[in-house]
Amino acid sequence: MNQTLSPVQQLVKAHRRGEAVGLYSVCCSHPMVLSAAIGVAQRYDTLLLIEATSNQVDQFGGYTGMNPEQFRDYVHDMARERGFPRERLVLGGDHLGPNAWQSRPAHEAMAHAEVLVAAYAAAGFHKIHLDCSMRCADDPATLDDETVAARSARLAAIADAAAGQAGHQPPVYVIGTEVPVPGGESALADAGAPTSPQAAERTLEVHCRAFLDAGLHAAWRRVIAMVVQPGVDFDHSHIQHYDAAQAEQLSAFVAGQPGLVFEAHSTDYQRESSLHQMVRDHFAILKVGPAATFALREGLLALCHIEDELVPPAQASRLMAVLDEVMLAKPEHWRKHYPGSSEEQRLMRRYGLSDRCRYYWNEAPVAAAVDQLCANLDAVEIPLPLLSQHLHEQYLEVLQGQLATGARALLEHKIGQVLAQYARACNRNAAVAVDHAASIC
Structure with a gap:
């Protein structure tokens, strides 16, 4: 029985036909980031892919306190309030597997992973990244490719069944795990070179065999992307920029795989020209997170x-004082990431590109301070010279009558400037139309 292609599948198909399109993935749960993302998708007429990670949202609540169904409702409610059409909103699950339970035996960790992926699929998360690359407590020091692929296929079967039982369209899958460290490296010297074509081919072959051996022929046809390292990364203070020449062989490999594109993680802080090059070179799914919260x-x-x-x-x-006080009181999200002296750590807590402070905006004292800041500024008129001094690009929009001076409106505009680079890279025709409309206003 033929299934109607989902919007994500249609986009991948269009990309493989040679159209200059891609898909950007906003990996964040902060309401101001999501609101800004909705505004950008409206302006550039793109799909909006919002992804939750396996440690951010799980059956136990994750660090957001939300399970997949609650996260879905949270995003859907926000989209409805902003008038964003549901058919252009896609939810994704990132690194779904035993990641959160690596300290437990494999059978126990995978049992939790099965519940996790079923919960995501039943809640209507359509794009699923299967990641079983991490070793569990009783696994050998290095997992072989066949074990990783077999575990991924097992989760795909469970996700397919859960989506079907809930009445959702079958999920599309992303395989592969050769990714930068989430949130950036401790030092850019640790960053990886681009994945070799041979490694990419091996990943694809082993996963194909595992899916087909498990009788998952239909699910394999819905594998739309493979995660590889395109040679982009960042640490606390430096950025590894995309080099198209270094990725040329990798790009040529995927060009020979019909219906498949690459997914690139840690594309934060790349030049906009690099994002355009990456989409051109079939790194057609671009993930961004810390750059938005930065x-x-x-x-x-x-x-x-x-x-x-x-x-x-x-x-x-x-x-800012409250934020640092809370980060010092609860250092688990930054301590192992920020080496150096106490002064160096202080600077990184506030300014580091890895943006570990993003884990603290939902802490009650920090959230209350943000609310007070916004209330304080909304109760006064911000003089234009102060706005020009501290938020100059937003000041220019205010001068044009395109932006209000409310605190949250200013913040969302600033976040939107980052995300708009991705929208333009992934939908160049819409970008030209928007830029032309802006030029004649």
């Missing part, structure tokens, strides 16, 4: 500087 942090710090000028100290939010 822009949020930049915007909040700028608003704090404005607050310092306009609000009496007794009424000020003290946001």
